[in-house]
Amino acid sequence: MVQTVSTPAVIVDLDIAERNIRSMAEEARKAGIRHRPHIKSHKSVYFARKQLEAGSTGITCAKLGEAEVMAEAGIDDILIAFPIIGEDKQERLYQLAQKVKVTTVADSVEGATAVSEVGERLGRRIPLYIEVDGGIGRCGRQPGEDTLQFARRIQSLPGIEITGLLSYAGQIYGEESREEIRSTARQEAATLKNTADLLREAGIDIPVVSGGSSLSSKFAGELEGVTEIRAGNYIFHDVGQLSMGMITVDDCALRVITTVVSVPAPGRAIIDAGSKTLTTDTMPFSKGFGYIVEHPDIEIFKLNEEHGFLSYDPASVSLHIGQHLTIIPNHACVLPNLCDEIVGFRGGVPVEKIRIDARGKNS
């Protein structure tokens, strides 16, 4: 039992998080798709294990640093969904791949060659996904012919084995309706499948087609041709998905408990959660810096590092100094990264501390 929670406190409702884990696992199972959750959202061994127990086949990490922490904890099937560039990164990949099964990605000859050199040194081929631009304009080859040509160029590298295509259609978080989200999800899947088929016709085996986000996986049953999804945010959900109408407040597991510390004028109050707790991430379909559960009409209109500025109608809302408020953050994935640990609650009561093992492991 946790005795005291000093605010601002980042907490997680464990019943909600576990329900989110179960329901995503079930959706993936029904759709016949493997789920390799992205641990960037929680960065904790505790939650990674819960995801694996629910049926996830390995995990996804953004960076080597996260993967090193997870491997150290005994998680043995890890995708690093980020290009391995630089000699220091090659050395770290070599060390890691000696311990666990690592798959990674490339979208350049330089990147594929770097991984291949590690494979040669290991004396075996490292599984590699070719990254395909899912429409967000981030990393990735263009779908179709460009990806095929790239596959042909790197195919003969001795230390890699092309085992899949991977994309991230991040633009889905800018779609305005459930139908648009569904359409973008289906389009990402179709583009990936068509490109995979093109490579297969050219004699390049592509067993894995890896796509999807927490949003697109709401339509897991419709993602024809996709064999693996990497949803991460779904474990917590946040204002991003809430303001798009894809979930309800009761699906949001990660919350910040804050205290009103000053009420300097009618309709204005200051809380002890600022940008160093909530981050300055905004969301396209929501005003301000978070959703206050007890008073959704209050706007968090500004943040300083340790202060949050609230505005509200004093005719309908009354706040007093010392009052606790509960905030659903705009973007859950960035909050645990600011903490060494977060507090797990059940039924409104703190029950355990959860270590954020891979906090700050950005390299």
Added chain:
Amino acid sequence: MVQTVSTPAVIVDLDIAERNIRSMAEEARKAGIRHRPHIKSHKSVYFARKQLEAGSTGITCAKLGEAEVMAEAGIDDILIAFPIIGEDKQERLYQLAQKVKVTTVADSVEGATAVSEVGERLGRRIPLYIEVDGGIGRCGRQPGEDTLQFARRIQSLPGIEITGLLSYAGQIYGEESREEIRSTARQEAATLKNTADLLREAGIDIPVVSGGSSLSSKFAGELEGVTEIRAGNYIFHDVGQLSMGMITVDDCALRVITTVVSVPAPGRAIIDAGSKTLTTDTMPFSKGFGYIVEHPDIEIFKLNEEHGFLSYDPASVSLHIGQHLTIIPNHACVLPNLCDEIVGFRGGVPVEKIRIDARGKNS
């Protein structure tokens, strides 16, 4: 000597940081003002000691958590510039005040009473600054009569001693010219001095008038009546002050070394520093999410958590995979908080690791 710096890496040029510390100390000394630097910018014992060695009289912390870490390291004169609200915070203040000299602030009867209760339990009066709204509309009483009335209400509380007025004129970071910045700095000082004089005339001794930011302290010699400044950001500087023309690139000590990991299209590149390294803080007079030293014309136009998106004119700039770039962050104070340690450089060479002792201590 640090052997390897894996990117993205937050680094500090120690020669620049030390020059910034010396020059601020000198400005304050010339103006006859004490400097109590805000350690929120670096959150490290290493830099706090350098500031004290240069002549700072104590330090400023935003939260009890930061103060606890600094006290543990032997720093014995600490201002907590944030209201103490809640029984857990009172208990922590009690523990802290037994070890070191703590001054804190209040802008409400509830807050002043909370501190007074701690003082009563300690058997001595805790020095307290009344927080006055410096024009930012954050915490604080209104200058003049409202502050006087408030002082009268809390004056008889048995566990506090009113020793100063404190304000923060954060709106200075929105001023558009050197003259406007100067004018805002002078106005904050005048307002504080006038209010202090009002209280003094009413028989309330106000030895300390605490104001100022890194920007306003550029005019330290003109801040008549101010006895203490709390500049913090000046140790590193950042795009905020750079884009206002108040400093040059050579004054910016905190930098991020990043690697180009993908060049997916002409004029577009992806780096390995995203929002989990740079934060999504923006600055009013600058586009994008940081300033690239080698190519100031490149815009960091978007961040995902681990990816930065660059756009540039491919006719004049050429980037290649594996290339390192150096970024001056938009807002330096929020970056060390994302790291366990940052790397100190001298003459372009990594020389030591600096622990961010109070990282994440937001409560």
